[in-house]
Amino acid sequence: xxSISNTQKQPVLKLINVCKRFGGVVAANEISFELYAxxxxxxxxxxxxxxxxxxxxxxxxxxxDSGSIVLDGKNIVRMPIxxxxxxxxxxxxxxxxLLGRCDIRANISLGKxxxxxRKIPDTDKYQERMGVLLEAAGLTNVDxxxxxxxxxxxxxxxxxxxxxxxxxxxxxxxxxxxAGLNRKEMSYIINLIDxxxxxxxxxxxxxHAMDLVMSICQRLTVLNFGQQIASGIPSEIxxxxxxxxxxxxxxxxxxx
Amino acid sequence: MKQLNYKxxxxxxxxxxxxxxxxxxxxxxxxxxxxxxxxxLITYLCVLSLYVILGMCGQNSFAQAGxxxxxxxxxxxFVMKMGAxxxxxxLLSSLGTAVFAFVLGFAFFRLRQYYFTFASVGLMAxxxxxxxxxxxxxxxxxxITNIPSFSIGGAIIKSEPGNFYxxxxxxxxxxxxxxxxxxSALGRSFMAIRDNEIAANCLGxxxxxxxxxxxxxxxxxxxxxxxxxxxxxxxxxxxxxxFQQSTMYLIMIMLGGTMSxxxxxxxxxxxxxxxxxxxxxQNYMQFIYGAGIMILMIVQPEGIFGGGKAIYxxxxxxxxxxxxxxx
Ligand SMILES: Nc1ncnc2c1ncn2[C@@H]1O[C@H](COP(=O)(O)OP(=O)(O)OP(=O)(O)O)[C@@H](O)[C@H]1O
Ligand SMILES: [Mg+2]
Numbered sequence: 001x002x003s004i005s006n007t008q009k010q011p012v013l014k015l016i017n018v019c020k021r022f023g024g025v026v027a028a029n030e031i032s033f034e035l036y037a038x039x040x041x042x043x044x045x046x047x048x049x050x051x052x053x054x055x056x057x058x059x060x061x062x063x064x065d066s067g068s069i070v071l072d073g074k075n076i077v078r079m080p081i082x083x084x085x086x087x088x089x090x091x092x093x094x095x096x097x098l099l100g101r102c103d104i105r106a107n108i109s110l111g112k113x114x115x116x117x118r119k120i121p122d123t124d125k126y127q128e129r130m131g132v133l134l135e136a137a138g139l140t141n142v143d144x145x146x147x148x149x150x151x152x153x154x155x156x157x158x159x160x161x162x163x164x165x166x167x168x169x170x171x172x173x174x175x176x177x178x179a180g181l182n183r184k185e186m187s188y189i190i191n192l193i194d195x196x197x198x199x200x201x202x203x204x205x206x207x208h209a210m211d212l213v214m215s216i217c218q219r220l221t222v223l224n225f226g227q228q229i230a231s232g233i234p235s236e237i238x239x240x241x242x243x244x245x246x247x248x249x250x251x252x253x254x255x256x
Numbered sequence: 257m258k259q260l261n262y263k264x265x266x267x268x269x270x271x272x273x274x275x276x277x278x279x280x281x282x283x284x285x286x287x288x289x290x291x292x293x294x295x296x297l298i299t300y301l302c303v304l305s306l307y308v309i310l311g312m313c314g315q316n317s318f319a320q321a322g323x324x325x326x327x328x329x330x331x332x333x334f335v336m337k338m339g340a341x342x343x344x345x346x347l348l349s350s351l352g353t354a355v356f357a358f359v360l361g362f363a364f365f366r367l368r369q370y371y372f373t374f375a376s377v378g379l380m381a382x383x384x385x386x387x388x389x390x391x392x393x394x395x396x397x398x399x400i401t402n403i404p405s406f407s408i409g410g411a412i413i414k415s416e417p418g419n420f421y422x423x424x425x426x427x428x429x430x431x432x433x434x435x436x437x438x439x440s441a442l443g444r445s446f447m448a449i450r451d452n453e454i455a456a457n458c459l460g461x462x463x464x465x466x467x468x469x470x471x472x473x474x475x476x477x478x479x480x481x482x483x484x485x486x487x488x489x490x491x492x493x494x495x496x497x498x499f500q501q502s503t504m505y506l507i508m509i510m511l512g513g514t515m516s517x518x519x520x521x522x523x524x525x526x527x528x529x530x531x532x533x534x535x536x537x538q539n540y541m542q543f544i545y546g547a548g549i550m551i552l553m554i555v556q557p558e559g560i561f562g563g564g565k566a567i568y569x570x571x572x573x574x575x576x577x578x579x580x581x582x583x
Binding site for chain 2 (some may be wrong): 059060061079080082083085086090091093094097098099100101106107109111113114116117118147156163
């Protein structure tokens with residue numbers, strides 16, 4: 001950050017004209033944006049606007065109909081899911097997907113396993129890193145040998161992010177991490193996102209909680225019916241009439 | 257302090273006593289009963305192979321008795337046609353069956369979901385057909401007779417107790433290897449696939465390769481079991497390695513619980529011994545198993561060991577924490 005100016009900085013992840021349709025539904029229409037290291041990029045839009053679909057396209061769960069997804073200058077659209085994880089794209093799910101029949105420790109260890117597969121060298125610092133992450137996530141008091149059923153919904157979401165961060169990713173894709181969480185739990189989510197930013201990870205944040213998005217994202221893009229209807233910094237987005245019409249008005253109603 | 261004692265007893269004292277009891281078995285057991293136990297322990301290796309592929313990796317296979325046969329015929333051929341020492345034949349059959357299963361896994365696991373199960377039914381049928389008809393290798397319908405006994409170095413192990421210790425040691429080693437596997441990154445990748453395949457992929461787990469490795473490891477266990485069986489029985493017939501036998505393995509692991517090597521052991525022992533003790537009721541056994549499994553799946557789907565573990569977790573593991581929380 002010291003010597004390199006913003007204009008010289010290369011994006012870590014770049015989407016170029018990404019399209020995806022399901023039958024008659026256009027879930028992603030010519031989507032383009034760039035993510036930079038250490039940046040929090042917001043992705044918002046009403047229900048069914050195509051946010052999760054984009055994460056599924058980036059992680060390879062769905063294949064693109066057309067367009068490119070470029071990580072560090074390399075087009076990855078043909079790469080299988082597991083290899084995309086190994087080059088550093090990790091995600092959480094809208095509903096947490098943990099190993100239901102394994103204990104908490106095994107769940108967390110999968111993040112370390114991915115770090116090993118990614119050939120991340122400082123695995124000796126793993127314990128320390130895990131301690132810091134569990135602390136940030138408010139999970140210090142859980143018994144790691146318990147099954148994940150003992151965790152609350154919020155704790156499960158936190159655990160999923162901890163697991164993702166243990167793999168030392170380049171890109172972290174968060175699908176509505178704060179949905180269904182209380183204030184206290186929301187603060188843990190913010191801790192974890194801070195942790196990611198400090199490690200220069202780029203964070204793509206899908207979130208309906210507007211106050212959270214507007215306060216922590218540097219830039220964001222708004223989807224509606226698979227279209228990017230606006231992109232920019234939070235203050236611009238908040239005043240954009242198309243956005244207010246498509247989304248912000250609706251969400252205010254939904255929150256009541 | 258009290259909960260520590262419970263833990264200690266359940267984790268170390270009981271298994272220790274069980275081990276000591278097992279080692280003493282040949283001292284007070286008749287030759288016939290020991291043979292039954294030896295077969296049961298060989299069966300345990302096959303049921304343990306289901307623990308890997310089904311319990312850990314979530315892929316149901318009806319082909320394990322076929323893999324058992326592959327190991328058995330391999331061992332017989334290595335020893336009788338190539339003059340390999342039995343110990344080498346045992347290792348080679350185990351390895352060979354592992355490679356065989358791994359390669360087939362690569363073809364089968366291109367199929368997602370339960371299609372692997374269908375493929376395994378087909379594999380079982382084909383293997384049984386091969387055992388019956390491939391005269392040069394399996395002796396066809398006549399089978400292979402006069403397979404030499406197991407030996408280590410120059411020492412031939414012919415007696416039933418001798419075989420018991422050999423087989424018991426291998427089972428013990430397999431049991432602990434499974435524990436190691438469970439705590440390894442590879443084991444976790446199996447379980448990740450079992451619990452949520454897409455999430456596993458998103459954590460860098462390669463489905464095709466990982467499932468094939470799981471099937472390969474299950475092959476290694478069945479292969480070793482097959483070789484041990486060949487040396488113990490001295491005679492191989494295609495009628496041993498059947499679909500029915502594969503189903504029996506599944507019943508055993510369902511009964512004991514798919515989630516642990518101990519569950520697999522409990523299921524194997526109960527059914528193997530039951531088969532002996534209620535021989536007069538042979539004709540009704542299918543009904544008993546069928547009804548028993550159905551009731552068990554409704555009452556306790558995790559099997560006997562799973563049920564025991566649930567009780568332990570609920571009442572003993574957190575007896576101390578529960579108290580402090582209540583304060
Ligand atoms: N696998 C699929 N098959 C068919 N249609 C799909 C599939 N996945 C998503 N869609 C459709 O694509 C559109 C976008 O869905 P998506 O889940 O991406 O929305 P979202 O923005 O994440 O919504 P939410 O806020 O409710 O999570 C919806 O119309 C949805 O029905
Ligand atoms: Mg969504």
